[in-house]
Amino acid sequence: MQNSDVYRIIDEKERLVINTTKMTMPEKMGEEAFKELCTTPLALWTAPAEKIRSTDNLSPTELKIMRERFTVISPILSFLGDLSMRNYLINSISEQYKISKQTIRKYLCQYLSTGRVESLAPKEKQEERPLNSDELNFRWALNKFFYTQRKNSLQTAYKLMLKEKYTDYSGVLLEKYPAYGRFYYYYRKHRKPESERISRNGLTEYQRNARPILSTINDLAYAVGFGMVDSTICDIHLVDESGKLAGRPILTICVDAYSRLICGFSLGYDGGMASVSDMMLNVVEDKVAFCSLFNLTTTPSQWPCNTLPAVIIADNGREYDSTMFGQITELGIKITNLPPYRPELKGAVEKAFDIIQNLYKSKLKGKGVIEPDFQERGAHDYRLDACLTLAEFKKIVVCCIIHYNSKNALVNLNYTKDMIDKSVEPYPCSLYNYSLAHLNSNTIPVSKELLYKTMLPRTVGKFTRKGLIANGQRYRHTDGNFTKRYLNGGDAQVAFEPCDASRVWLVEKGVFTEFELVLKNYDGMSFDEIDKLKSEQKEVIKGKVRDSVQAEIDLQKQIDLIVENRSFVQKKGKKNA
Helix, strand or coil, X not given: CCCCCXXXXXXXXXXXXXXXXXXXXXXXXXXXHHHHHHCCCHHHHHCCCCCCCCHHHCCHHHXXXXXXXXXXXXXXXXXXXXXXXXXXXXXXXXXXXXXCXXXXXXXXXXXXXXCCHXXXXXXXXXXXXXXXXXXXXXXXXXXXXHCXXXXXXXXXXXXXXXXXXXXXXXXXXXXXCCCHHHHHHHHHHHCCHHHHHHHHHCHHHHHHHHCCCCCCHHHCCCCCCEEEEXXXXXXXXXXXXXXXXXXXXXEEEEEECCCCCEEEEEEECCCHHHHHHHHHHHHCCCHHHHHHCCCXXXXXXXXXXXXXXXXXXXXXXXXXXXXXXXXXXXXXXXXXXXXXXXXXXXXXXXXXXXXXXXXXXXXXXXXXXXCCCCCCCCCCCHHHHCCCCHHHHHHHHHHHHHHHHHHCCCCCCCCCHHHHHCCCCCCHHHHHHHHHHHCCCCEECCCHHHHHHHCCCXXXXXXXXXXXXXXXXXXXXXXXXXXXXXXXXXXXXXXXXXXXEXXXXXXXXXXXXXXXXXXXXXXXXXXXXXXXXXXXXXXXXXXXXXXXXXXXXXXXXXXXXXXXXXXXHHHHHHHHC
């Protein structure tokens, strides 16, 4: 027995010990040697051969591995002193678990050297060793030649590295240089797919096509009251009342994220804030009365929305980021702008567009509907097929929306037990009505008039003795209760209709006070028309200014002549007298 060896007594009666220094299999020790071992200080032969990790610091995977290893060696523990039986069990376990006999002996020695199952846990991962010179070159070459938007292949990056790092001054390859296999192994070991795709293809391409999609709008929309708004250009060409080609209309909709109900829409040739305003006004409109304008009959339960969602979810479009759209927050509405390239967060509105267009496109083929090949060379010019007007197409869209809200079954709907118990049908209108009745829905009742005024463009007006000045025009309040404000002056926020200068509204603390135009000759005109009229008036006056000045000069000459003649007569009379 060497003094440097440390032993652990497994069975004192059988004199069974294990050398924890050499980690050899347990053996029976002679009587004299065992007596000598027993006289050794306790700390020597019970000290563990390695530091044991606490189970509190083990991950679930490491705990699983530890228990599996103990399960492998547990049958052997009862036969440690029986060499033949121990070997037989090792051979059987090796065949059963497809583990080598050497590995089983290793697990057994690890456990017996400490007597604790924690010793079978995987060892802590050691800190990575520093990179050698070749690996430093590998990292440099990957960053310089591979992780770039040049999109070089690995082979190209490897050869460029050899050219830069493993040639002499004359460009001849050195005798010793790393093989491509080592370069490829380093690449695979340190590869990060996310960083690789971003560095080679750009962040935009990664976010659009490769980013993991792990969230949905259902993470936000727990009930009715989360409206998703978006616009699209319809796949159809329309004509005007005279039959001339008018273009492709823009469809803007608001979809409730929870029920997938289309709350409101607008259809026209003008996009931007104009279409958004019309859509929001349609959301709060009485849908039965609205459909009657198209001679369509519907019930309140088929299109039940006439209140605003408390949360508006929009993308980063210019119209949704405008000041005018942001004014609806004065009604208690919260606007949430989605990050770019997150289509999964507005899947409800995108799907609604697809369904609406598919409903009418199959019936309107040959009537201006655009087919997928419209951009291909030699494709048919679908503008020549246009025959529907905007009013006719709008009626078709209303019919499609009614069908979508009341008859379009939501196949991927996640039913709750309460919904099944209450026999809720898988239609958007049914889900909307169920949420209003049984969930904490979050909608805001707003009159159409108040919503209209809230979304009007605004400007800074000024109180003066001549009234409220806004956009260069004078306005007065019909009741005449603003005398003090006229005299004191000061700025004010004013809402106005660009197409009608007849009136404006003073906006103070959410209250809209109407002011009427002082100069009635401008009633019914838009501000652009007034500006144009004033410009024409200036041109007319400007052309006559010279004539007016010349006429005044001529007048002065006439007066001077008359005065001179009179003075001459008076002098002559006095002389004769």
